[in-house]
Amino acid sequence: MIPHCLILESKNTKLIAELLKEIDYTFERVSLLEEIHKTLEDGKFHFLILHVNDIEHLDARKSLSEWTKNFPYTLIIIITDTSKWETTASLLKQHSVYDYIQTPLDSSHLQFTLNRSLQYLLTKLKSQFINEAENHLYKRMVEIFDWKKSLLHKENENIAADIIHQMNINLFQGSGIGTLMSVVSILISKSKLDQEGKNYSVAKPVMDLLSENYEAAKSMFDSMSISQSVIDDETIIDYKESPTKLLDLIKQELETLNEALNIKSQKVNLSQIPASAAGKKIRFHETKLSYVIREIFLNAIKYSKEKDVIYLIFFHKENFLELKVINPAYQNNDGTSGIPEKFESFVFEPFFRISSVVDDSYAKFEQFRFGLGLPLVKKIMDQHQSNVQIYNIENNFRNENTKDVCLTIRFPLLEEEK
Template identity: 45%
Template sequence: MIPHLLIFDPSRSSAEVILKYIEELNYTAEHAIDEHSFWTSLQERRFSILILESTSIPSEGDSFFGKLKQNYPDLLIILTADESIWSNVSQYLNQHRAYDFIPKPVEKGKFKIAVERAFDFFILKQKAETVKEGENVLFRKMIEIFDWKKSLTGKESDNIAGHLIHQMNISLFQGSGIGTLMSIVSVLLSKSKFDESTSTYNINKNLFELIQENYEAARGMIDSMTVSQTIIDDSENVEDFLPPQTLFEITNEEVSDLSEALSLKNQKISVSGLPSGLSNSNLRCNTAKMKNVVRELLINAMKYSKENDTIYIIFFLKENFLELKILNPAYENSDHSVGVTGKHEQLVFEPFYRISSVVDDNYAKYEQFRFGLGLSLVRKIMEQHNANIEIYTIENNIRENKASEVCLTLRFPLKR
């Protein structure tokens, strides 16, 4: 989706500067010089952002912004004004009538940051709506989609053991780690030369470095197995109740800590704010365990997304539950399914199960859990929090091609 902006500014010269910046950002825009052309443009086109010069605001500012909110609730407004009249425009920011403010003369760097941030927020709002719509459709098909008892009976159950053994083999013996280490040791035993004068074996430098590299990878796998075993053996339920803000802070901390991992594919993560209505509410939360949950889910989303993709994290308040949703683009799998659908919706929580047979070692150093145990351990931790986890694919109605997205939901009951 290419951002389409409307500029409402009676000055052609200042508008031309902004239009140039917009063109350099590869966005599109239109310019309205008076109130009549402004409202006409809004009626005829769909804009995501309005660049509003403060002197263009009619004297009846409250009714002007009220009309905008009523007819174009998704439109984000960025004000431009001389800093000398800051007090006149600050009221609109304080009243949440406008999203942001850029002082004049408009600098390219500040303009770019403000517009990109506004567009991210615009997409987040659209995502929230499309998730609600997609889930409504999904829930109407719930019996068909989530009939897991049926999927575990008859011929289907006979295939699960084979699936798990296959995925276990991939997890443990493909990529760097135990499988490669065993291959290198085999080469070492066959290629090392014995020096009788010193009673030592000599090995090639490159071979030694390969052994060292894969020893570290294998040790990381063993450390991960130790952590995994600790979680598996832990049968205690979480009894600590903390404010929802804690979960929000954990999420943002993990996003920040994974900046290096995001750079592997030039990806980014956009996080919404917490919804209103959470005052005097608490939820079960063990911070150390929840950090592991959020990290695992974000790394999974990165792995199964592609170059330059954006991953969205949206918080919802539904009845007496706080939901954290992670959305990333859905792509076709080797079995021609798209995203996580059908039998995969339950099988992905089974130990060692992977939808893809390709092991991506690039993320190994960021992972706490390894070899296909991630979602199984995440579900175990969520159960300890008396919370729920679901994953499915929904249709994204934001883009014209109606691409699908994987939607993973963590649902926490609230204690008022």
């Protein structure tokens, strides 16, 4: 995962921006301390980077504590030197900041510190999720082995039922293997042997159903083959193209998915590439990026409702081209909406699902299945040394006072080779 950083810009942090460009990390800058809170609310950042000289006054110290409390998934990193050890030690001791980078600055030291801090952040998120999962399992075990319930015959499930449920979701719900097996069963039971005992006759509706679900099952196995090819490939993409090629690829996929959009009469608003990105390049593997675009569009389509508008917007920020895919956030089964904050990282974990409902209407368009879609998107974007995140944002596009789901991809912009 490529970290995304927010920098408090000052004469003390100018070098940081250049070093982040050097190691292909994405970043944004604010010029005033007062802008930080709003910027953290509006976006998602792994790190907030400040210089110790810019936060020495008391109000800034109070702000550090507030940011740590209100944005626990953004780690605060300070730049310091030997003359500021007392201040630095105090901030670390109070847990107002997570880590520090000592001057003189260099790219390797910066990269090491941020990567180490990112691993801590991901482990923290995973530990929280695992604890919740363990608590859920414990409660299930208590329910299962509660002797009163056992005597009353109100609980006769076991832990294996949860595993079977997940297998059912991933392999057998909807058209494909499950329905194909059912149709084969019908075929066997309804086929009639002729008088000579040599040939079976099959009713046309049964044969049509068999053909349809054979195609669905074949598509499923094709998906497994594509997924395996992505999983096995560890190559970092070196080939570079103009960002306009990405826009062309998006338009091609939109044409392919036009039928999928028509299922719920949805529309897509697509912006242009900012003119300021002209003359730059991005890492570009056409086939793999087509998989990414297909997956993120389908996700937005599937989790949106009738006549919803999906926005695809490009921004040029600092050293990267940003693509945002925005669709309305709706309520989940547990009462949350869109992508709950605690799940923002886990949607990129294999087999993780916020909803267990499988919509069969879009099966023929899918190239990734079995809960592998977003994990493989992340894998491909890592190969492009690009950043991908998904989170809820305040609704800025529609009249209703609701939230939207925003999937953001950031491609580091590279200079044209001369």
